Amino acid sequence: MRINKHPILDFPERKKVSFTFNGKKLFGYEGDTIASALHAQGIKHLSDSIHKKRPRGFYCAIGNCASCNMIVDGVPNVRTCITPLKEGVDVRKQDGKGRF
Amino acid sequence: MIEKTGVPSLEQVKQEFPDKVVLKKPKAIIECYKEIPCNPCHTSCPFDAIFIPEDINVRPKIDFDKCTGCGICVYNCPGLAIMVTQIKEGKILMKIPYEFTPLPKVDQTVNVVNRAGEKISEGIVRKVQLSEKQNKTALIHIELDEKYAYEAITIEVLHGS
Amino acid sequence: MRRVEVAIIGSGPAGLAAAKPLLDAGAKVLMIDRSDMLGGQLTKQTHMFFGSEKQHASKRGIDILKLMVDEIQYHENLTVLTETTVVGLYQDRVISCVKHDEYFKIQADYILVASGASEKSLPFENNDLPGVYAAGAVQTLMNVYGVKPGERVLMIGSGNIGLIVSYQLMQAGVEVPMLLEAADTIGGYLVHASKIRRLGVDIRTNMSVKRAIGKASVEAAEIWRLDKHWQGIPGTEEIVPCDTICLSVGLAPLTELLQQAGADIKYVRELGGNVPIINKKYQTSLENVYTCGDVAGIEEASSAMISGEIAGLEIARSAGYKIDNIDQHISRLHDDLTNLRNGPHGEKIRIGLEKVGVK
Ligand SMILES: Cc1cc2nc3c(=O)[nH]c(=O)nc-3n(C[C@H](O)[C@H](O)[C@H](O)COP(=O)(O)OP(=O)(O)OC[C@H]3O[C@@H](n4cnc5c(N)ncnc54)[C@H](O)[C@@H]3O)c2cc1C
Ligand code: SF4
Ligand code: SF4
Ligand code: FES
Numbered sequence: 001m002r003i004n005k006h007p008i009l010d011f012p013e014r015k016k017v018s019f020t021f022n023g024k025k026l027f028g029y030e031g032d033t034i035a036s037a038l039h040a041q042g043i044k045h046l047s048d049s050i051h052k053k054r055p056r057g058f059y060c061a062i063g064n065c066a067s068c069n070m071i072v073d074g075v076p077n078v079r080t081c082i083t084p085l086k087e088g089v090d091v092r093k094q095d096g097k098g099r100f
Numbered sequence: 101m102i103e104k105t106g107v108p109s110l111e112q113v114k115q116e117f118p119d120k121v122v123l124k125k126p127k128a129i130i131e132c133y134k135e136i137p138c139n140p141c142h143t144s145c146p147f148d149a150i151f152i153p154e155d156i157n158v159r160p161k162i163d164f165d166k167c168t169g170c171g172i173c174v175y176n177c178p179g180l181a182i183m184v185t186q187i188k189e190g191k192i193l194m195k196i197p198y199e200f201t202p203l204p205k206v207d208q209t210v211n212v213v214n215r216a217g218e219k220i221s222e223g224i225v226r227k228v229q230l231s232e233k234q235n236k237t238a239l240i241h242i243e244l245d246e247k248y249a250y251e252a253i254t255i256e257v258l259h260g261s
Numbered sequence: 262m263r264r265v266e267v268a269i270i271g272s273g274p275a276g277l278a279a280a281k282p283l284l285d286a287g288a289k290v291l292m293i294d295r296s297d298m299l300g301g302q303l304t305k306q307t308h309m310f311f312g313s314e315k316q317h318a319s320k321r322g323i324d325i326l327k328l329m330v331d332e333i334q335y336h337e338n339l340t341v342l343t344e345t346t347v348v349g350l351y352q353d354r355v356i357s358c359v360k361h362d363e364y365f366k367i368q369a370d371y372i373l374v375a376s377g378a379s380e381k382s383l384p385f386e387n388n389d390l391p392g393v394y395a396a397g398a399v400q401t402l403m404n405v406y407g408v409k410p411g412e413r414v415l416m417i418g419s420g421n422i423g424l425i426v427s428y429q430l431m432q433a434g435v436e437v438p439m440l441l442e443a444a445d446t447i448g449g450y451l452v453h454a455s456k457i458r459r460l461g462v463d464i465r466t467n468m469s470v471k472r473a474i475g476k477a478s479v480e481a482a483e484i485w486r487l488d489k490h491w492q493g494i495p496g497t498e499e500i501v502p503c504d505t506i507c508l509s510v511g512l513a514p515l516t517e518l519l520q521q522a523g524a525d526i527k528y529v530r531e532l533g534g535n536v537p538i539i540n541k542k543y544q545t546s547l548e549n550v551y552t553c554g555d556v557a558g559i560e561e562a563s564s565a566m567i568s569g570e571i572a573g574l575e576i577a578r579s580a581g582y583k584i585d586n587i588d589q590h591i592s593r594l595h596d597d598l599t600n601l602r603n604g605p606h607g608e609k610i611r612i613g614l615e616k617v618g619v620k
Contacts, residue, residue, distance in 0.1 A: 001409040003433050007201040008236050008307040008321065011407040014451025036406035044391035044407075044478045055477050061398030062377050063295060068391075081398075084297070103446040104466045106458030135604040137563070138311035140319035157315050157604030167434035176319045178309035179452025200432060200530045235321065237309075253459050257431065 001040050019089045022042050029081035034091055035061070035068050046080065047094040070094050107134060107216045113250055117185075118164045123249075126169025126186035126193070130160050132179060142175035171195045171229070175237040190246050193226065198238045202256045203228050211256040212244055219256065222246050232261070265340075267576060268356060268369035270347045270518065273301020274562040275554025276375035277329040278569030279576075284336045286510040286582035287304030289307050291367070292339065293358065295346035301377050302397070304560060305404040306409075307432070308425055311450075313596060317418035317565035325562075350374070350518040354549060371549045371576045374519055375569060378512035378533065378555040384418065392479030396426045396596040403433045405466035411505030415482050419472055423450035430507075439501055441468040441484060443491050450606070471498060473506055499593045512559045519556070522547055531613030532558030537568040538617055541595070545573035551576055558613055567598050 003011060009093040014029040028037025035046065035058050044057040046068050058068035068072060071092040072078040079090070102108045116129050116205065132151070135157040142160060149166035149217040150173060152158055161177065169184045169235050184195040204210055204225045212223040223244035230238040244252060267283055269276045272294040281519040283290050298304055306322020317325045333339055340582065342360065349357035359367050380395040382388065392411065393401075396418070399410045414435055415417050416427045419442035447454045458464055466488050474481040479603045486497035513534040522524055525538040525546035535581070536558050537545045543553050554565035570596050578587060602610050 001411075003403060004408055005331060005434075006407075007432055008197050009323075009404060009407070032406060036408050037411060039402060039410070040406075040408045046391070049389065054146045054389060055391055056389060057478065058394070059382075060380060061396050061401040065419045082296070101453055102455070103465075106447060106451065106454035106464045108455065111373045125491055131451055133454065135451050136311060136452070136602055136606060137313075137601045138318060139313050140309075141309075143314055144319065145560050156600060157607075176309075177452075178311045178319055181449065181452040183507070213459055213461075215455065217459050235324070250484060259434075 001042060017085050017087050019085060021091045021092060028085045032083050032085040034083050037085045048096060050096040095097055101261050102133060108256045110250060120187060122164050122186040123185060126184050127164050127167050128173055128182050128184050132160055132181045135159055140176045141182060145173050159196060161258045175234045176241060187246055187249060189230050191243050192246050192249050193241060193243050194252060195239050195241050196254050198240045202258060203238055204240060204258055212252045213254055213256055215253050216235055220251050221245060262366050262368050264368045267371045268367060268483060269375055270374045271301060271375035271377055273375060274303055274376050275515040275565040275569035278566040279553060279573035280333050281375055282563050282570060282573040283577050284333055284338050286584055287576040288577055288580060288582060291340045292343045293345050293347055297344050299330055305400040307404055307429055308328040312563035314565055352522050369562055371580060373552045373572055374556055375550040376515040376556055378514050381511040381513055382598060383508050385470050388473060390473045390475055390479055392504055393473055393506045397453060399507050400426055401583055404522050408436050411431055412436060413503045414505040415501050415503040415506050416507050419447045419449055419508035420509060424449045424453035424457060424508060431460060437462050439463045442466045443469045443487055448524045470506060479504055479506055514559060516557045519545060519572060527614045527617060529613045531609040538618060539619060541619055542575040543568060558612055563602055564598055569595050572596055
């Protein structure tokens with residue numbers, strides 16, 4: 001779901017960055033956040049809610065709402081919408097409060 | 101009703117047009133139906149043809165005698181609310197703002213739509229203008245039958261290959 | 262603890278506009294933003310702005326940002342802290358910040374809170390489903406990261422943001438079949454509405470979303486007609502296939518920091534919610550703590566820039582800097598604000614400001 005051509009903005013080619021999501025190898029680009037890289041691959045379901053285990057995606061994309069919390073390199077409750085994507089990070093869907 | 105749908109009535113549209121004789125020469129048609137704090141049409145026109153007073157909420161007023169149809173206000177209007185129209189030998193030639201990619205090509209046949217977004221006719225692209233100073237708002241020159249003078253407003257967005 | 266002369270919290274158009282006169286006067290400025298780039302909302306505004314030349318009308322938001330940043334970024338008295346969130350503001354003008362794992366405090370002689378606003382949500386069934394996004398989030402995703410939020414978006418809300426984001430979605434190659442508005446009439450500028458209507462967006466007033474449909478993410482929306490009291494009318498439901506529901510239902514000033522420090526706050530509906538009580542100098546009830554931009558009441562970037570400039574000048578004056586013709590300059594800026602708010606769209610702001618007590 002990348003935008004290739006845009007009438008106003010330029011999206012120059014960037015370096016690929018590989019990472020894993022639930023153990024599966026994926027890639028994004030330099031400058032991505034974890035959430036934008038996942039979304040570009042069509043992955044919108046980032047966690048399950050604490051009580052009812054309902055699927056959650058991001059909402060605000062600027063670090064305000066915690067709806068995008070995931071487990072990153074073993075650390076739970078990381079706001080992936082404002083966390084830059086780094087080579088080799090291990091990203092996992094978070095179940096509720098972030099048990100492992 | 102424009103406040104509910106975004107579509108102005110035919111009467112509203114006609115009020116913004118000059119007499120058809122005047123349209124033998126290209127003229128800017130301004131469709132800015134409600135007061136907003138905005139005045140680039142006034143400040144960008146090199147011929148002083150559009151007037152907005154000190155209170156920038158007042159709606160723009162055009163002097164068709166001064167307007168040369170150059171199209172500068174068309175790409176400077178943030179509301180994309182201006183086009184240039186001319187009637188010539190049974191055809192209208194309009195210059196519209198366009199901010200999509202890809203741009204149409206000269207001689208290409210495109211679908212022309214009305215203010216409700218419905219296709220009304222085909223038109224032919226006569227010229228595509230996009231210079232540095234237009235800052236990414238292209239001007240597309242389109243020719244179509246004169247009978248659509250009060251209806252035609254833009255073209256359907258072309259989808260890239 | 263680190264000490265600074267002026268700390269500006271937030272680098273949107275308001276904060277940037279405030280920094281300029283302060284730096285010009287000779288003050289030392291620390292600018293803090295939680296994002297990794299300066300500019301606030303301007304970083305994603307690809308459309309041309311309205312207003313007059315003084316507020317850079319007809320230029321695109323992203324280009325206005327470049328101009329504003331260029332004016333100050335190499336100034337020797339400016340320090341910038343990005344990716345730094347201010348989490349606390351205390352009465353003695355101490356602010357606590359978090360940058361990555363680091364936590365630190367700063368003491369400032371003057372503080373300017375220019376933190377902007379947060380987006381409101383809307384209650385409806387399944388509004389927590391992935392694919393229900395705030396309009397600003399959609400804009401960030403596509404205009405900053407170059408990623409489409411989906412292929413087919415149902416837009417909710419016809420204020421300028423809903424209208425403009427619909428247009429920007431189409432520019433990114435995304436389909437926008439419909440835009441719903443709960444009120445009787447379109448809220449934003451008619452020029453923006455007409456612009457998307459002629460490109461095929463079906464704008465419907467007195468309508469809203471009843472529920473989102475989908476298992477792991479949005480697959481469709483059920484919409485319905487609303488009565489005068491904005492209650493859904495059973496029997497009027499329709500299904501709209503879409504993979505994204507974009508909410509553009511208003512902004513609320515981010516006043517938490519000021520509230521925490523004990524500033525006088527008042528709820529003013531017309532200004533978006535809780536706003537600080539301020540005077541004409543954009544001074545809050547706390548000593549040497551100022552505010553500007555959307556925090557003082559939801560408005561526009563054009564007015565945010567002017568209020569920022571006024572606040573910057575007033576802080577410089579209060580700190581003892583001499584500025585030529587400062588009175589004329591400030592009174593001209595107030596005239597510009599009055600001018601921007603003069604039309605029918607400025608009415609809400611005029612009423613709101615009346616309630617706050619600023620004349
Ligand atoms: C889609 C859209 C279209 C718009 N179109 C126009 C237009 O055409 N013309 C116009 O004039 N206006 C327009 N606006 C409105 C305009 O963008 C805003 O009114 C303006 O940006 C407000 O400026 P600000 O500086 O107060 O806040 P913002 O631009 O929101 O900046 C606030 C900054 O503060 C930072 N921040 C917040 N909290 C903290 C914290 N605790 N610690 C550190 N940093 C923090 C944020 O990261 C942000 O960078 C539009 C807005 C949107 C969303
Ligand atoms: S078309 Fe040219 S001359 Fe006519 S009003 Fe616009 S800018 Fe002025
Ligand atoms: S520039 Fe366009 S939107 Fe602004 S006042 Fe003129 S016609 Fe209206
Ligand atoms: S989506 Fe709101 S914090 Fe990440």
